[in-house]
Amino acid sequence: MAYFDAASTEPLHPQAREALISALDAGWADPARLYGSARRAKMLLEQARSEIAEVLGCRSDELSFTASGTQAVHLGVLGALRGRRRAGRRLVVSAAEHSSVLHAGQVHEAEGGSMETVGVGRTGVVDLEAFGAAVRAEGTALACLQSANHEVGTVQPVAEAAGLCAGAGVPLLVDAAQTAGRGPVPPGWSLLAASAHKWGGPAGVGVLAVRKGTRWRSPLPEDERERRRVPGFENVPAVVAAAAALRAVAAEAEREGARLAALVDRVRAEVPRLVPDVEVIGEPVARVPHIVTFSCLYVEGEALLTELDRAGFSVSSGSSCTASTLRPSHVLEAMGVLTHGNVRVSLPRGASEADVDRFLAVLPDAVRRIREEAGVKL
Amino acid sequence: MTSRQTSEEDVGQAPALTIDALGKKCPIPIIMLAERINHVPLNGVVAVLADDPAAFTDIPAWCRLKSHRHVASHELPQGGWAIHVRRNY
Structure with missing residues (x-):
């Protein structure tokens, strides 16, 4: 996990x-x-x-x-x-x-x-x-x-x-x-x-x-x-x-922050390459080291969280279907970015490179399956 | 949440196609729009009727990602919006 x-x-x-x-x-x-x-x-x-x-x-x-x-x-x-x-x-x-x-x-x-x-x-x-x-x-x-x-x-x-x-x-x-x-x-x-x-x-x-x-x-x-x-x-x-x-954490912040930032950089670069129709969200440079968020077109956020959970990944989402209020995240709304199919990956201290690689390996299939099941032919 | 529009001169154009996505949750209204936008001629307008709050943000965002044009979003008296999109290519 x-x-x-x-x-x-x-x-x-x-x-x-x-x-x-x-x-x-x-x-x-x-x-x-x-x-x-x-x-x-x-x-x-x-x-x-x-x-x-x-x-x-x-x-x-x-x-x-x-x-x-x-x-x-x-x-x-x-x-x-x-x-x-x-x-x-x-x-x-x-x-x-x-x-x-x-x-x-x-x-x-x-x-x-x-x-x-x-x-x-x-x-x-x-x-x-x-x-x-x-x-x-x-x-x-x-x-x-x-x-x-x-x-x-x-x-x-x-x-x-x-x-x-x-x-x-x-x-x-x-x-x-x-x-x-x-x-x-x-x-x-x-x-x-x-x-x-x-x-x-x-x-x-x-x-x-x-x-x-x-x-x-x-x-x-x-x-x-x-x-x-x-x-x-x-x-x-x-x-x-x-x-x-x-x-x-403050004593190791600089080193660990640089390590996590490099992993997030990889997710930011690889997700749009591996998954069609995806929007990576937020500042590319002026950002915290551990958070990366993206939205996948034509995908229900809850379905994607469920697929990723099944594959062993705990992530969260700002999509409305994942909120108790059934409203999309006010942050995503304020930014004017896609709110559906949203995934936030936030890496804890010590997150391993191998786990990030495995995430990048399972994500494209998870998205493809959900799109197929929804009958998306685009 | 009130109506918003991107350009005054576009607003008058009557929709060539209306997609009724009322009662449907995102991403279904966006999928319906993406599947049918090519059913209108170039520069034609599609009106998506939707009442999922996510559609209000997501249809303009889809337009930006797909290089179509979000013309305006009008509030409907029964709740929800008529979100007008112009086919650009």
Whole structure:
């Protein structure tokens, strides 16, 4: 079985597993208390915080742990909008943001705020000129841009967007879920969100960084946890494991990223050569190393996932037939690319060249069979 | 999702063929279009009636990949769209 769905979740890093098991014994107590086992849990939590902060490029006291990357985005977006309420109630997002950003924006709209969605080009890159105009508009409280797109791998011009936001005096929230641990976070953000299970940590740990001086007010009832940013008892063992994974993947990121990028290059080049009527999607160069997406004309996405699963490949799809909503991916729609017959291959750490070769060997027949069964004679 | 069109002067042209793909899921409307586009003369217009949301994006994308022309997409009163495509070759 070849697991090619790292963009959904990266398998647990062996060092995270090891750290998790030992922290279950050493870090179970309440880090808010004052006795020995509690102080040990607190020490483990703060040690993990400072390690993660260092990799992400922020201060420890700017970083809070949440229950997920999605929760980090929700708290980041809604908290920044609350904190900037006097500046206005406009939220600016790119059309290719993760659904967690758009869902938070919908809550903001339901509460009387507004959300402006800035379009992306055919390869998924945000329209910077439109983004700049949108953040300069009167009453803009917050802008959001992902570091890279989770469905097509396109890297967004975050540094340029941050410059535009700074010029307008608007904070920028960067959703770094697909790049944290894979490379440096571009400078200039005011809020940063990421998710540990995407970098090989355990599920149940998100991170939200709020730069010193950024206005933020909790949209949730507050308690004393996580500097009053995230209520509820911290999952210290999982946070410790998340830090171990991040340290490990960041140390090997450059080498492993180059290796995965070469494998993705091969998929990008070979798929259109081996399969007729296919569109490879997303930026060819300014992209993350591990994601490649393509759509096959006249093919039902669900049928293709089933065929590939039978052949031993775990991949995902943005086609509507594979979504619970029966709508195509909003990212593919925003890009104006084929949404049916869509396959996202996202390579985990250590993905083997032999598995990629085998994928390229089985794909053409899988597509041909589905087209034949559908009676496509083109 | 509202109607969209690529060029004003193309819009008036009456379809030479209408394909009813209402109720059909992608890729079936695209397959129907690809099989029948050559049934209209060169520069003739095919109207695809479709209500699968994927068709709204995918038919214009198909036109781009196959070098035909997406003329316009008009919303239908009962839901869905009439997506007009001009045969280019």
